[in-house]
Amino acid sequence: MNTLQLIAAYDLEEITVPPKTILLNEGEKSHAVYFVKSGCLRMWFNNNGNEITTQFFFEGKAIASMESLLKNEKSDFTLESIEQCTLFVMPKNQFKELLECDTEFKKWFDQLILNRFFYYSKHLITYLKDKPQDRYNELLEKHPHILQRVPQHYIASYLGITPVSLSRIRNRK
Numbered sequence: 001m002n003t004l005q006l007i008a009a010y011d012l013e014e015i016t017v018p019p020k021t022i023l024l025n026e027g028e029k030s031h032a033v034y035f036v037k038s039g040c041l042r043m044w045f046n047n048n049g050n051e052i053t054t055q056f057f058f059e060g061k062a063i064a065s066m067e068s069l070l071k072n073e074k075s076d077f078t079l080e081s082i083e084q085c086t087l088f089v090m091p092k093n094q095f096k097e098l099l100e101c102d103t104e105f106k107k108w109f110d111q112l113i114l115n116r117f118f119y120y121s122k123h124l125i126t127y128l129k130d131k132p133q134d135r136y137n138e139l140l141e142k143h144p145h146i147l148q149r150v151p152q153h154y155i156a157s158y159l160g161i162t163p164v165s166l167s168r169i170r171n172r173k
Contacts, residue, residue, distance in 0.1 A: 003060050004088075006108050007035050010098070012088040023079040023087075030068035030075050031092050036061050039085025040149055043077045044157070053158040055119070056082070056146055062112060069095065082150060132161045136169050 014037070017023070024030055026045055034041070041057040043065075054077065057063040065075035069092055090098075098105040126135050136159060139146060147155065156166040 003035060003062055003108070003112075004037065006104065007088055007090070010090065010094070012090050014086060014088055016084065016086045017081050018084050019081055021081040021085075023081070024065055024068075024075055024077070026076060026078045027074050028068075029072060030065040033062055033064040033069065033090045033092075033095050034079070035088040035090065036063065037086040037088060039087075040082040041085060041087075042080055042082055042150075042154060044080065045077050051157055052160075053154050054123075056150060056154075056158070058145065058149075064095075066113070066116075082154065127160055132159055132165060133169050133172070135159045136166070 012035070023032075023034060023041070036057055036059055038059055041063050042053050043055045043057070043063065044051045044053045046052075063079060065077050065079065067073060068075040099109060100106075126138065130138070139155070139159065146158075150158075152166055153163045156163045159166065161169075
């Protein structure tokens with residue numbers, strides 16, 4: 001069962017937001033989980049005035065600052081739309097209640113967290129051991145939809161390089 005099928009059973013608010021809409025600012029407490037019906041969101045943080053993109057979320061994915069949501073702490077990330085997005089919004093209290101009372105939801109969440117852990121582990125390792133060209137090639141091979149839908153400056157930030165460096169890498173192909 002995919003994420004959108006799972007949440008269909010819950011009466012969630014559906015919203016549509018334009019590009020560049022901030023759903024959660026770094027430093028604020030998270031109050032909701034968002035499920036992407038259509039569009040693209042990105043998660044990023046500010047590093048001395050530079051936006052560092054950590055992940056992109058497309059159709060069928062869930063996004064939240066989980067640490068903030070579950071531990072009632074300030075978020076380390078900003079959540080922002082890249083494209084116009086249609087999202088289902090699950091309030092924090094409903095999310096926490098489902099984790100405690102709904103075994104299917106809890107199984108889904110456990111798998112989500114495990115997949116996120118694997119994703120971030122792999123992402124960290126590629127940052128440490130691979131050259132930017134290798135990171136770009138892997139993105140091109142495994143996630144070409146990102147290159148088709150996401151502006152180049154966000155991709156450069158995600159790869160840990162400048163837009164000029166990304167342009168050079170792309171021109172080498």
